[in-house]
Amino acid sequence: MDLTLHVWRQAGTSAAGDFQTYKAVGINGSMSFLEMLDLVNENITREGGDPIAFEHDCREGICGSCGMVVNGIAHGPHDMTTVCQLHMRSFADGDEVWIEPFRARAFPVLKDLVVERAALDRIVQAGGYVSIRTGSAPDANATPVPKPDADRAFDAAACIGCGACVAACPNASAMLFTAAKAAHLSYLPQGQTERLGRALDMVAVHDDEGFGNCTNHGACQVVCPKGISVDYIARLNRDTIRATLGGVGSPAATAGQ
Amino acid sequence: MQLDARIPSGPVEEKWTRRQFDMKLVNPANKRKYNVIVVGTGLAGGAAAATLGELGYNVQCFTFHDSPRRAHSIAAQGGINAAKNYQGDGDSIYRLFYDTVKGGDFRSREANVYRLAELSLNIIDQAVAQGVPFAREYGGLLANRSFGGAQVSRTFYARGQTGQQLLLGAYQALERQIALGTVKMHNRSEMLDVIVVDGRARGIVTRHLVTGKIEAHMADAVVLGTGGYSNVFFLSTNAMMCNVTATWRAHKRGAGFANPSFTQIHPTCIPQGGEYQSKLTLMSESLRNDGRIWVPARAGDTRPASDIPESERDYYLERLYPSFGNLSPRDIASRRAKEMVDAGHGIGDLKNGVFLDFADAIKRLGRDVVSERYGNLFEMYEKITGENPYERPMRIYPAPHYTMGGLWVDYDLETTLPGLFCIGEANFSDHGANRLGASALMQGLADGYFIAPLTVGNYLAEAPRADADASALAAQGVVKEVEARQQLLLGINGSRTVDSFHVELGRIMWNHCGMARNEAGLKKALQEIPQLREEFWENVLVPGSGASLNQSLEKAGRVADFLEFAEVMCHDALTRDESCGGHFREEHVTEEGEARRDDENFAHSAVWEFTGVGNAPVRHEEPLTFEHVPLSQRSYK
Ligand SMILES: Cc1cc2nc3c(=O)[nH]c(=O)nc-3n(C[C@H](O)[C@H](O)[C@H](O)COP(=O)(O)OP(=O)(O)OC[C@H]3O[C@@H](n4cnc5c(N)ncnc54)[C@H](O)[C@@H]3O)c2cc1C
Numbered sequence: 001m002d003l004t005l006h007v008w009r010q011a012g013t014s015a016a017g018d019f020q021t022y023k024a025v026g027i028n029g030s031m032s033f034l035e036m037l038d039l040v041n042e043n044i045t046r047e048g049g050d051p052i053a054f055e056h057d058c059r060e061g062i063c064g065s066c067g068m069v070v071n072g073i074a075h076g077p078h079d080m081t082t083v084c085q086l087h088m089r090s091f092a093d094g095d096e097v098w099i100e101p102f103r104a105r106a107f108p109v110l111k112d113l114v115v116e117r118a119a120l121d122r123i124v125q126a127g128g129y130v131s132i133r134t135g136s137a138p139d140a141n142a143t144p145v146p147k148p149d150a151d152r153a154f155d156a157a158a159c160i161g162c163g164a165c166v167a168a169c170p171n172a173s174a175m176l177f178t179a180a181k182a183a184h185l186s187y188l189p190q191g192q193t194e195r196l197g198r199a200l201d202m203v204a205v206h207d208d209e210g211f212g213n214c215t216n217h218g219a220c221q222v223v224c225p226k227g228i229s230v231d232y233i234a235r236l237n238r239d240t241i242r243a244t245l246g247g248v249g250s251p252a253a254t255a256g257q
Numbered sequence: 258m259q260l261d262a263r264i265p266s267g268p269v270e271e272k273w274t275r276r277q278f279d280m281k282l283v284n285p286a287n288k289r290k291y292n293v294i295v296v297g298t299g300l301a302g303g304a305a306a307a308t309l310g311e312l313g314y315n316v317q318c319f320t321f322h323d324s325p326r327r328a329h330s331i332a333a334q335g336g337i338n339a340a341k342n343y344q345g346d347g348d349s350i351y352r353l354f355y356d357t358v359k360g361g362d363f364r365s366r367e368a369n370v371y372r373l374a375e376l377s378l379n380i381i382d383q384a385v386a387q388g389v390p391f392a393r394e395y396g397g398l399l400a401n402r403s404f405g406g407a408q409v410s411r412t413f414y415a416r417g418q419t420g421q422q423l424l425l426g427a428y429q430a431l432e433r434q435i436a437l438g439t440v441k442m443h444n445r446s447e448m449l450d451v452i453v454v455d456g457r458a459r460g461i462v463t464r465h466l467v468t469g470k471i472e473a474h475m476a477d478a479v480v481l482g483t484g485g486y487s488n489v490f491f492l493s494t495n496a497m498m499c500n501v502t503a504t505w506r507a508h509k510r511g512a513g514f515a516n517p518s519f520t521q522i523h524p525t526c527i528p529q530g531g532e533y534q535s536k537l538t539l540m541s542e543s544l545r546n547d548g549r550i551w552v553p554a555r556a557g558d559t560r561p562a563s564d565i566p567e568s569e570r571d572y573y574l575e576r577l578y579p580s581f582g583n584l585s586p587r588d589i590a591s592r593r594a595k596e597m598v599d600a601g602h603g604i605g606d607l608k609n610g611v612f613l614d615f616a617d618a619i620k621r622l623g624r625d626v627v628s629e630r631y632g633n634l635f636e637m638y639e640k641i642t643g644e645n646p647y648e649r650p651m652r653i654y655p656a657p658h659y660t661m662g663g664l665w666v667d668y669d670l671e672t673t674l675p676g677l678f679c680i681g682e683a684n685f686s687d688h689g690a691n692r693l694g695a696s697a698l699m700q701g702l703a704d705g706y707f708i709a710p711l712t713v714g715n716y717l718a719e720a721p722r723a724d725a726d727a728s729a730l731a732a733q734g735v736v737k738e739v740e741a742r743q744q745l746l747l748g749i750n751g752s753r754t755v756d757s758f759h760v761e762l763g764r765i766m767w768n769h770c771g772m773a774r775n776e777a778g779l780k781k782a783l784q785e786i787p788q789l790r791e792e793f794w795e796n797v798l799v800p801g802s803g804a805s806l807n808q809s810l811e812k813a814g815r816v817a818d819f820l821e822f823a824e825v826m827c828h829d830a831l832t833r834d835e836s837c838g839g840h841f842r843e844e845h846v847t848e849e850g851e852a853r854r855d856d857e858n859f860a861h862s863a864v865w866e867f868t869g870v871g872n873a874p875v876r877h878e879e880p881l882t883f884e885h886v887p888l889s890q891r892s893y894k
């Protein structure tokens with residue numbers, strides 16, 4: 001099949017960008033979307049142009065490197081799919097495809113489709129961990145964890161940090177990402193001690209980094225390739241409220257955990 | 258080149274304890290005065306950087322990714338081994354040690370492997386305390402499965418995303434140290450060389466991938482956790498950016514490279530779909546626990562699987578290896594699949610795969626149980642192939658997956674270049690000639706959390722401090738070299754893209770240094786590689802400049818290094834005139850078609866010394882002795 005691509009090209013963060021049009025010719029349905037871009041880039045390079053910059057690494061939906069908006073949807077048309085897992089059988093001969101970077105105030109464009117997502121790391125730095133030192137851990141089976149809790153923790157921990165939720169949100173909020181990390185740890189006994197402080201600190205950094213507020217729009221959940229649920233945001237909000245009311249670590253704050 | 262493995266004396270069970278006791282310690286108040294560079298944020302590098310930070314050293318950590326969480330370790334699926342014996346099925350440290358030495362076909366160092374098995378217990382404790390959501394039983398205790406040929410259930414897992422969850426544990430510990438200021442993180446920074454001052458590694462030179470800035474970073478010790486080099490084959494299961502640059506550049510500065518030809522070809526990957534393919538996708542080995550592997554008994558049979566009756570199917574692993582069957586070790590399962598395909602039994606449009614069938618498992622366990630165990634893998638398969646594995650068998654074929662070879666290290670994980678340590682898949686590891694499933698994650702974390710932080714400390718306590726003037730001079734020199742090489746690449750302005758060279762190199766390596774090797778083929782490769790390298794330096798086309806984000810330039814540097822490295826890999830395969838583990842020389846086969854080792858002449862690790870690009874490298878040997886695991890022919894019949 002042959003396609004027409006309209007790709008956002010931008011030389012650097014402070015440069016102006018615009019859409020450029022490319023032909024993608026002889027595309028096979030079992031190619032991945034990124035393999036299609038590889039092919040286009042090979043042609044651009046051979047013709048003496050500057051290939052389209054985009055991030056990718058694992059190409060199997062787990063590293064969270066890839067990310068672009070395809071025809072208006074972060075990661076493209078399929079649910080539960082990163083753009084590296086999108087295959088060309090989802091497109092038809094003659095299609096026009098619009099490709100843009102993830103846009104958000106907290107994600108400056110570095111070049112073309114590459115954006116800087118380090119703000120997400122800084123949210124984790126604020127408290128997205130359990131404070132234990134290497135070598136100080138008790139035996140792994142000393143604290144049984146009910147299977148449903150472990151499963152819920154896993155569901156939340158499946159987030160790949162791609163930032164699609166931010167790109168899809170009209171407020172460019174990263175609350176789905178933040179809430180997923182908080183929920184992962186808050187479902188486990190190991191995460192209880194620091195639970196409320198973690199909630200407050202991560203949300204504070206989230207706001208400082210220039211991500212918008214969550215207004216329950218729900219677009220994040222729709223594009224999330226890992227099916228992270230907006231219910232975690234409500235859970236995180238409950239924790240921050242509890243922390244603010246009772247003061248972190250107070251009996252009121254820890255009651256009912 | 259001196260190869261002193263510095264194995265502590267005493268019984269194997271006590272060696273690590275003794276070594277720790279004998280170590281020199283750095284006074285806690287002085288620790289922050291020592292700078293340590295860690296390159297890589299995978300399980301090995303991430304764990305080491307976090308732990309060195311916790312201990313109080315001043316750590317600088319580097320990755321070419323935009324975030325430490327993206328390291329290739331994130332993609333590991335199946336699980337991590339540990340001799341916890343939570344299942345009470347007779348496992349022990351000794352058994353894991355024994356299995357690993359034997360599984361590695363007697364080409365690893367007993368003392369190191371014993372320590373690995375010992376530390377496996379601490380890893381699980383550590384991960385659980387960090388909040389790694391391992392699979393659990395209904396009673397709330399940790400679940401295990403048997404994996405990749407093990408006859409005990411010692412593999413811990415987090416659905417099909419064990420690597421992701423373990424890496425997030427290490428990443429979170431690392432982010433905590435970054436917040437505390439003990440670790441300074443340098444994202445999007447690619448290490449391009451090592452700075453050696455007075456015979457010791459004292460720093461690295463990096464290029465910032467966005468600004469293009471090339472700069473030196475100095476330290477008292479350097480730790481490389483930069484992963485494996487399977488991408489020398491171009492098509493592999495590794496992430497696209499995995500490469501050999503860090504260890505290769507260290508090798509060129511004096512670090513011996515051990516057993517480069519020991520590569521693992523994983524039996525269960527999705528077969529190549531066409532020329533356009535950029536990488537291969539692994540289907541976790543855990544699938545072999547319940548899936549049955551077969552091909553049509555008649556060569557050239559093109560009927561769909563559902564039309565082939567039981568009696569006309571060849572479950573060849575079950576037939577050839579009655580006791581291990583579908584769980585026979587990776588190297589064996591891979592080689593047998595190749596034999597079947599080469600003999601015309603291949604399935605699929607390109608006749609380049611074998612079936613992995615879940616029909617019996619679904620009948621026996623029900624669809625829900627199968628989905629609980631493998632659901633996400635089935636989804637992944639369907640996304641890629643458009644085929645539903647609940648309804649028709651998966652198509653699989655072997656693919657390059659893991660590299661046992663790497664920088665030679667002594668018991669302390671120090672390379673032959675003093676002050677340069679190497680951990681995780683990047684070192685020549687504890688896996689000998691074949692790695693057992695679920696043992697790479699274990700090794701990366703043992704190295705990163707528990708070994709390197711202590712042995713690096715011991716080095717710092719013993720080593721003299723660097724001379725500042727000599728360091729500055731050396732750094733300047735290396736920066737100039739790196740800049741010059743970059744200018745060279747950008748200035749060629751030829752007519753072939755970087756990828757086209759990589760694809761061609763991959764083909765040479767797969768054909769001649771892949772699943773089966775022979776003298777004629779390896780010699781041919783040794784002629785073709787230098788020719789291709791020459792053409793690369795005359796005719797590669799690297800667009801753009803070095804002053805900004807330039808992904809073609811990044812790739813060009815990596816492929817240029819692969820083009821040098823590939824040669825030593827072939828030299829290694831050629832001079833190891835025996836078959837062992839994943840190194841299968843067609844000249845050395847038993848009557849049953851298995852690898853025939855030659856313990857008399859090859860019970861050693863081969864360690865290569867660099868003598869200049871295009872010059873024959875010098876081969877050294879570290880003899881291996883087996884006191885606990887008696888040398889024997891592996892048999893999985
Ligand atoms: C698909 C797949 C599935 C697997 N499943 C399993 C499994 O189930 N169980 C198991 O035990 N093993 C498994 N393995 C193997 C295992 O995942 C790896 O061996 C292991 O994760 C390697 O970890 P590492 O820390 O050594 O390196 P990596 O995770 O590869 O990390 C390397 C790091 O070094 C950085 N780096 C490299 N070069 C440079 C440079 N020049 N400059 C700056 N930074 C650099 C990278 O950015 C990265 O951060 C699997 C492997 C694959 C490919």
Ligand code: SF4
Pocket residue numbers: 158159160161162163164165166176177180220223224225226227228
């Ligand atoms: S919550 Fe979903 S969309 Fe957001 S970063 Fe995580 S995986 Fe990506």
Ligand code: FES
Pocket residue numbers: 055056057058059060061062063064065066067082083084085
């Ligand atoms: S490239 Fe890793 S998730 Fe897409």
